[in-house]
Amino acid sequence: MRIGFDAKRYFLNQTGLGNYSRDLVRILEQYCPENDYIKYTPKLRGAWLDSAEFRKTTRLPEGRLNNIFSSLWRNSGIVKDLKRDNIDIFHGLSGEIPMGLKENHIKSVVTMHDLIFLKYPKLYKGIDRYIYNKKFKYAVNNADKVVAISEQTKRDIMEFYGIPAERIEVIYQGCHPAFKTIKTEVQKENLRKKYNLPNQFILNVGSIEPRKNAFQIVKAVENLDIPLIIIGKTTEYAKQIKAYIVEKGLENRIFLMQGFTMEELSVIYAMADVFVYPSLYEGFGIPIIEALYSGTPVVTTNSGVFPEAGGPFSYYINPQDIGEIQYAISSILNSSNMRDEMIVKGLAFAQQFNDDKIAKNWNSLYTDIV
Known part of the structure; x- marks a missing residue:
């Protein structure tokens, strides 16, 4: 043909x-x-x-x-x-x-x-x-x-x-094959030094716009003792988030970044402790798949396409409920058994893609x- x-x-x-x-x-x-x-x-x-x-x-x-x-x-x-x-x-x-x-x-x-x-x-x-x-x-x-x-x-x-x-x-x-390869500790440490990344962090990736709802993650981690990295291009919505970060004195814990290669991005996914994606609507939600392949637990929206993309072993939340997002992140960070199960079974689920x-x-x- x-x-x-x-x-x-x-x-x-x-x-x-x-x-x-x-x-x-x-x-x-x-x-x-x-x-x-x-x-x-x-x-x-x-x-x-x-x-x-x-x-x-x-x-x-x-x-x-x-x-x-x-x-x-x-x-x-x-x-x-x-x-x-x-x-x-x-x-x-x-x-x-x-x-x-x-x-x-x-x-x-x-x-x-x-x-x-x-x-x-x-x-x-x-x-x-x-x-x-x-x-x-x-x-x-x-x-x-x-x-x-x-x-x-x-x-x-x-x-x-x-x-x-x-x-x-x-x-x-x-998704890109870069997310499907196991990352070495040397790769992670080199990237950590190159971009001065924290040892532990929550991750969000995608266009920084109202529909993606990243502001809710910022508010959810405000009282948690772990950094947040949001990766996406600068928008008016991103400027609102930056203003809030400055207002609350969170400049040393919440970082908006962009400009990574696909290979670098795949390493950052693998370094993250939890991937949080409280989007309001997607046709599919490819960052969820990227996280599953990377062996990173996923917290995402409890309706629409998200359970279809995230499978039965992601953690689902009301994307408008800051308390739910905070509780989900804390639960995964505080339970190694839960985290390990989400990683192993999430990766198995991703094989259909x-x-x-x-x-x-x-x-x-x-x-x-x-």
């Missing part, structure tokens, strides 16, 4: 949708090398190698107009390139597919990550909600198969777009569509 990917996020996004795209293509190339995988992107950024293999598997817009109006190319003009390249299936990796695929007899599948803009509309500008809704609605109604990254996202697609259950497949996402299983599910789906 020849499979074409909407690779805009693959090349241009360094987190979230970009990580999903890069991981999935990597997994397929490794475990299903019998297929051809072609990545279509409106532009490139960063140090992508212009090797013969890169040129063979990557396509950019051709012609002056397609380069000037690259969004239009991605929305419809790309179909001519797909036909020229004899693509059997086009895979929209981030909730979008171009118009004109059916008319040109090109099969399609779209990955839907979440419908946050519909669940929490106040978090988005009106114009953004309009654009997302238009693109997503077209994709789920016109793709030959819709893939949700969780049962929660599947339910949301059925609720908001009226798509029947039989048209939606659930295929979980994996292994690369080989994800590749098998996707290859079966592609084959069925063709």
Whole structure:
């Protein structure tokens, strides 16, 4: 099979949708090398190698107009390139597919990550909600198969777009292989010295925005004798957290950090005593999986997708209840038996997200569509 990917996020996004795209293509190339995988992107950024293999598997817009109006190319003009390249299936990796695929007899599948803009509309500008809704609605109604990254996202697609259950497949996402390797004490100590990290700490990773709810963790650990590290890009919400930290004199115990490589981040996960993730809503919650693979106990939200991602051996809390979050952290820190059980059984649960299983599910789906 020849499979074409909407690779805009693959090349241009360094987190979230970009990580999903890069991981999935990597997994397929490794475990299903019998297929051809072609990545279509409106532009490139960063140090992508212009090797013969890169040129063979990557396509950019051709012609002056397609380069000037690259969004239009991605929305419809790309179909001519797909036909020229004899693509059997086009895979929209981030909730979008171009118009004109059916008319040109090109099969399609779209990955839907979440419908946050519909669940929490106040978090988005009106114009953004309009654009997302238009693109997503077209994709789920016109793709030959819709893939949700969780049962929660599947339910949301059925609720908001009226798509029947039989048209939606659930295929979980994996995580970067860096999180699946055992870290040595030397690796941990070197990183600790490099960034002056504390010997023990609570960890939170993700975009620092209201939906992720990191402020509740700050308030929960305020009276606990253990540092907190929050890793994510600076936002207005992060500035509010920083102001609170200064107001309460917590500068030596609570740290907001960013800029780590994936390998460094995986070591930090493995160093943490507890991973706390009281997000209000996610399509899946990949940081939970990263923590489970890293052998770090997880405290997360007791509803939505979170029990699906965290499994039966994570600790679930009401994300708005500071006391519950504090009690959960204290319980894990004060019970080595509980912590050990969460580590061992959490890692066992995470094996369902292994690369080989994800590749098998996707290859079966592609084959069925063709």
